[in-house]
Structure formats: structure tokens, C-alpha cells
Amino acid sequence: MNTPRAFVEPAAPRPIATPAAQRPSGWWLTRPFNPPLRDWRGLRVWLVGASSGIGAATAAALHARGAQVLVSARSASALNAFVAQHTGAADGTRFTPQAWPLDVTDAPAVARTAQALLQQGPLDLVLYCAGHYREMRATDMDMADLKRHLDINYTGALHVIDAVLPGLIARGQGHVSLISSVAGFRGLPKSLAYGPTKAALTHLAETLYLDLEPLGLGVSVVHPGFVQTPLTAQNAFTMPALITPEQAAQAMIGGWASGAFDIHYPKRFTRWMKLLRLLPYRLYFPAVRRFTGL
Numbered sequence: 001m002n003t004p005r006a007f008v009e010p011a012a013p014r015p016i017a018t019p020a021a022q023r024p025s026g027w028w029l030t031r032p033f034n035p036p037l038r039d040w041r042g043l044r045v046w047l048v049g050a051s052s053g054i055g056a057a058t059a060a061a062l063h064a065r066g067a068q069v070l071v072s073a074r075s076a077s078a079l080n081a082f083v084a085q086h087t088g089a090a091d092g093t094r095f096t097p098q099a100w101p102l103d104v105t106d107a108p109a110v111a112r113t114a115q116a117l118l119q120q121g122p123l124d125l126v127l128y129c130a131g132h133y134r135e136m137r138a139t140d141m142d143m144a145d146l147k148r149h150l151d152i153n154y155t156g157a158l159h160v161i162d163a164v165l166p167g168l169i170a171r172g173q174g175h176v177s178l179i180s181s182v183a184g185f186r187g188l189p190k191s192l193a194y195g196p197t198k199a200a201l202t203h204l205a206e207t208l209y210l211d212l213e214p215l216g217l218g219v220s221v222v223h224p225g226f227v228q229t230p231l232t233a234q235n236a237f238t239m240p241a242l243i244t245p246e247q248a249a250q251a252m253i254g255g256w257a258s259g260a261f262d263i264h265y266p267k268r269f270t271r272w273m274k275l276l277r278l279l280p281y282r283l284y285f286p287a288v289r290r291f292t293g294l
């Protein structure tokens with residue numbers, strides 16, 4: 001069984017989690033999609049894929065807000081460095097994170113890790129932010145890398161959801177959030193491997209919401225634009241509206257606070273991508289070729 005690299009037992013009893021105690025009320029057109037997550041103090045958050053980029057920045061931001069942060073990724077050294085940089089507070093307002101090295105493609109390992117975490121206490125938010133990205137076109141297909149995208153970006157998410165969902169359903173409380181991408185909205189050049197897996201994540205989140213919202217659980221899907229991460233560093237083109245991982249983390253936290261289902265950022269870019277999604281194919285294909293030059 002995986003063991004945490006760092007753990008500090010809370011000095012005080014864990015507060016009762018409040019994010020999903022009740023389904024949102026109000027007029028259906030204006031009420032939140034999910035129970036808003038505003039007070040993070042003492043809430044247990046498992047971030048899968050938190051060794052760098054958006055995952056690490058979100059873990060740091062939630063730690064600063066008093067959450068009990070549990071970080072997983074393949075790189076044990078990166079996780080240990082994160083723990084060392086984010087210690088607890090003597091007054092109990094912040095907790096030392098736990099590092100749980102994990103390969104999301106290993107289903108038994110995911111199940112063991114989830115079981116160990118749940119033995120410590122319930123999970124209030126599970127964020128799947130593990131990802132793999134390489135440019136690929138149909139004229140240069142790489143089947144091994146296609147499968148790697150699928151294994152990490154989509155099947156890994158299924159492994160995590162399968163491991164945590166029974167506990168969340170039994171409790172009737174908690175939130176699952178999946179990081180997809182605007183690349184999953186519609187087909188894009190050089191996105192033969194990446195885009196379809198992100199489209200699958202969006203579809204998965206929509207279906208999960210339909211099934212889990214009546215049970216009092218929260219579900220959200222995150223659609224980032226271009227964010228400065230190790231994945232996007234390989235892009236050889238100018239990325240419009242590029243933001244930092246810290247800005248991305250703040251946008252996500254704002255989305256959870258408002259009870260949003262679809263969290264997308266930066267909106268000055270993602271709104272245009274949403275408009276492109278509405279175009280008929282006769283207009284969409286020429287528009288994409290024109291704007292990308294491909």
C-alpha cells in the first residue's frame with residue numbers, strides 16, 4: 001500500500017464539511033449548479049496530477065486557505081518538494097500536505113491509495129489534473145503515444161473516479177472536478193491525440209453531473225485555455241491570452257465558490273472558443289484553417 005511521505009495529524013477535531021450538505025436551492029435558471037465551495041478550512045482535497053503546473057498551483061492556493069491537501073503524481077521528488085515548501089501552522093489554521101506518489105495508469109495502485117486516504121477521513125474535493133500532451137497530426141500518427149494520451153488523460157480519471165465514488169455516494173457529500181481543455185470543444189490541427197481525450201473528459205463530467213447531482217454531490221469540468229505549464233512549453237507558436245498556473249488556480253477556486261459546473265479561463269479567449277463550437281462545419285473548417293494557418 002502507498003504510504004504518505006508527510007503527514008501531520010490535525011491538532012483540533014476536523015470541522016464538519018459544508019460544501020455539499022444540501023443541494024442548491026432557488027429558481028432553476030439562476031441557482032448554482034453545485035453546492036458552492038467557499039470555506040476551505042479543514043476540508044480534505046485530493047489533487048491527482050499535482051507535481052507541477054495547474055495542479056501544483058491549485059494545491060498551494062488551497063493549502064493557503066486552510067485545506068488539508070493531499071497531492072499525487074508520478075514524481076515523488078516533486079511531491080516531497082511541495083510538502084517541504086508548504087508546512088502546517090502551529091495554530092491549526094493550515095495543515096502540512098501529504099504526498100502520495102501514484103501512477104494513474106495503475107488501477108490497483110489508485111484503488112489502494114484512495115482506500116488509504118479514505119481511512120483517514122472523507123474527501124471533500126477530488127481534482128483530476130493529470131495530463132499528457134504531444135502534438136500529433138494524422139499524417140504522422142503514433143499509436144503508442146495515442147494510447148498514452150488515452151491512458152493518462154481519460155482512463156486514469158476513470159480509475160480515480162471508480163476508487164472514490166462509492167464513498168462519496170454513501171456519504172452524500174463531496175465534489176469531483178475534472179480538468180479538460182478547450183481543445184476538447186471541437187477538432188483542432190495537431191490535436192489528434194490530445195483533443196479527443198479532453199472531449200471524452202467533458203462528456204464524462206456531463207454524464208456524472210446528471211447522475212450525481214440528484215444525490216447531493218458536486219461535479220465540475222474545467223476548460224483552460226493556454227496556461228504556462230511544462231505541457232504547453234513545447235508549443236512553438238504564440239499562445240493567445242496565456243496565463244500563469246496561479247491565475248488558473250484562482251479562476252478554478254472562483255468557479256467552485258460560485259457553484260459552477262463549467263469553469264473556463266481566461267474568458268477573453270475561452271468565450272471565442274465557445275463561439276467556434278457553434279459554427280456549422282461549412283464555416284468551422286475554413287475558420288480554423290485561416291486562424292491556425294494549417
